[in-house]
């Protein structure tokens with residue numbers, strides 16, 4: 001059997017896959033099993049921060065593989081400790097819990113918020129999230145996710161989540177009570193359609209959470225690790241979160257999640273209250289250290305420049321109604337259905353994604369200008385056809 005047949009026969013059918021077996025690549029140029037070339041505007045859904053098989057990233061991993069691949073959290077782990085220090089020094093957060101995915105990073109955020117709240121008052125365990133949000137696929141992060149479409153068939157859920165409409169300050173104020181432990185947001189709702197939260201709404205959240213004993217959790221699973229043009233998007237939005245969750249691009253293609261804990265919650269999770277076998281795996285942590293080192297101010301300014309260029313070029317295309325997003329996380333509203341555009345781009349050698357009704361672009365942060373031009377040319381042809 002070939003790969004597609006093996007997959008259809010033996011892999012659980014949870015993914016509606018596109019018709020390509022991507023086997024190799026360098027940077028933002030990928031190849032399928034037949035050697036066909038693709039420009040990659042998806043980076044494995046915002047994961048391959050420095051593109052495919054990046055040399056600096058690869059060497060960091062190989063150096064660690066020559067030492068040891070895993071030790072367990074029973075012992076101190078050099079890379080985990082170094083990475084935690086780097087993340088805290090760059091963000092001002094105080095401590096880090098490491099896991100393996102976005103959903104797990106959010107599970108830790110939710111547990112920390114509930115423990116913080118219920119240490120004050122046993123009923124202070126409610127977390128307010130937003131309609132149209134996406135926080136993961138575990139039962140609890142699905143409960144946090146404010147989209148009915150993901151809920152069907154999986155009840156009963158973890159209790160204690162309230163969903164309010166994004167950008168509706170009155171609804172948010174109305175939902176706050178003595179039981180509110182935290183407000184949890186994505187600054188840009190990625191899966192929900194690349195919707196940027198409004199300034200007024202963010203200011204209201206900041207005010208409520210800083211003036212009351214209510215925590216602010218920012219889910220930076222998709223927006224984090226340089227994608228927004230800042231190391232974490234909240235850093236350029238005037239927010240002071242208590243908890244930041246991240247994953248995807250952190251280790252640039254190896255599985256790693258991190259939950260950054262601020263001053264109020266730095267000591268909330270104590271020995272025995274949480275854990276993860278693979279958390280801070282030394283190989284994944286080596287990749288993340290290398291990535292975070294490279295995401296300096298100069299590099300992030302380049303991300304913003306590329307974003308501005310992309311936005312300007314996309315807006316010029318006939319058939320583009322609007323462009324939303326931040327940094328290299330862009331949503332393109334088109335006259336034609338987004339799903340048709342994605343399929344047509346694939347045929348012509350460009351990988352793009354959808355987010356609800358939009359075409360979503362999440363290129364590697366080091367995509368070259370040449371690759372950007374090539375990809376844009378294909379996208380323009382497909383949208384304008």
Ligand SMILES: Cc1ncc(COP(=O)(O)O)c(C=O)c1O
Pocket residue numbers: 101102103104106134135136137186190191219220221222247248
């Ligand atoms: C904002 C956000 N949170 C959480 C997740 C879940 O991450 P993972 O698939 O790594 O569990 C995602 C995944 O798309 C996401 O975009």
